[in-house]
Amino acid sequence: MEKSENSTGKNSTGKSSGSRRRFIIIAALVLVVAVVSSGGLQWHHHSVQEHDRAFASYKAVVRSYEAQDGEYRKYLASDEVKSASAVTDNQVSDAKTVQILAKSMQTVKPASGMTTVAKTNLTGDASTSELKKVTETLKARTSKMKSKLKILKRDVLAVTTSKAHKLLSDAIGNGYKALADSEGKVPDGDQTRNDLAKDLDSAKNILNGKKSVFKAFANVKADLDAKVKAVNDAVSAKAQADAKAVASAPSMVDSGYGATARRGGNGYRAPSQNGGSNYCAPSGGGGTTAPKGGNGDSSVNRHPAWVGTTDGSDGEAHWEGDHLIGHQDF
Numbered sequence: 001m002e003k004s005e006n007s008t009g010k011n012s013t014g015k016s017s018g019s020r021r022r023f024i025i026i027a028a029l030v031l032v033v034a035v036v037s038s039g040g041l042q043w044h045h046h047s048v049q050e051h052d053r054a055f056a057s058y059k060a061v062v063r064s065y066e067a068q069d070g071e072y073r074k075y076l077a078s079d080e081v082k083s084a085s086a087v088t089d090n091q092v093s094d095a096k097t098v099q100i101l102a103k104s105m106q107t108v109k110p111a112s113g114m115t116t117v118a119k120t121n122l123t124g125d126a127s128t129s130e131l132k133k134v135t136e137t138l139k140a141r142t143s144k145m146k147s148k149l150k151i152l153k154r155d156v157l158a159v160t161t162s163k164a165h166k167l168l169s170d171a172i173g174n175g176y177k178a179l180a181d182s183e184g185k186v187p188d189g190d191q192t193r194n195d196l197a198k199d200l201d202s203a204k205n206i207l208n209g210k211k212s213v214f215k216a217f218a219n220v221k222a223d224l225d226a227k228v229k230a231v232n233d234a235v236s237a238k239a240q241a242d243a244k245a246v247a248s249a250p251s252m253v254d255s256g257y258g259a260t261a262r263r264g265g266n267g268y269r270a271p272s273q274n275g276g277s278n279y280c281a282p283s284g285g286g287g288t289t290a291p292k293g294g295n296g297d298s299s300v301n302r303h304p305a306w307v308g309t310t311d312g313s314d315g316e317a318h319w320e321g322d323h324l325i326g327h328q329d330f
Helices: 017-076 077-087 095-107 126-182 191-208 216-249
Strands: 252-253 259-260 306-310 313-320 324-325
Touching: 017 077, 077 095, 077 126, 095 126, 126 191, 126 216, 191 216, 306 324
Parallel strands: none
Antiparallel strands: 252 259, 306 313, 313 324
């Protein structure tokens, strides 16, 4: 006899068809929840990773920004910038360099002087979008500071080089003056003057060279200054030697009056106005007598007051009769 469902809807096993449907629905819901949860977990994991990357990138840019800002501030406060900023138009070969630097100094300023303060202290609590936005802002400011610093360094170098060019030009002028003033006044056969002349030719080539730079100008000027000093020292040495020679030369003593006279470098020459030829005082010892004039009268003072130069100072004497009388020991 076949089994059949009874009037209560149960099958032969005693289980209802409604229970089976409920089981299927619950299983489906569990599966949906599992899928949704898995997707949510993946999305959350991705979001966390994106935030971490944004925060790491932000911190790296902050370090770069702060390093650039520090370099910028340090250069603005450097002696190099202060010195170049103090240069005036008449101290350089090209006054435009001074004017350009002045404009640069008016426009550049450290990051702290900007209207909007950069956000360099965000924490991990900041949103991903904010971190990304601030990172891009800091990148732009860092790049702008680098550009301004490069321009400022260029303008400072232009002023410094123009000043060095002017100093070398002036040094060349001083060198030529020393060369002219020292002619015949050095004791080494013009060796120091020849060395100076060679340096002057080299300095002019550097001064007019299109590729000459600050360091070249400064080095050549230093060499040229040394050669000018050598010439001036040689001139001084010869002048001292000549003075010493004059001071140690033998003296002339007048036997009648005891007046003494030391010979100068060019001798003492007393012109005779009342007859006879020009008189040159002899360098030997003994009394000094003047030659007789045209009228043969030796008692007449036929010689004018006489002035000579000895070892750099004026000496003065006159004739009394035939005797040369010194007003001072010279």
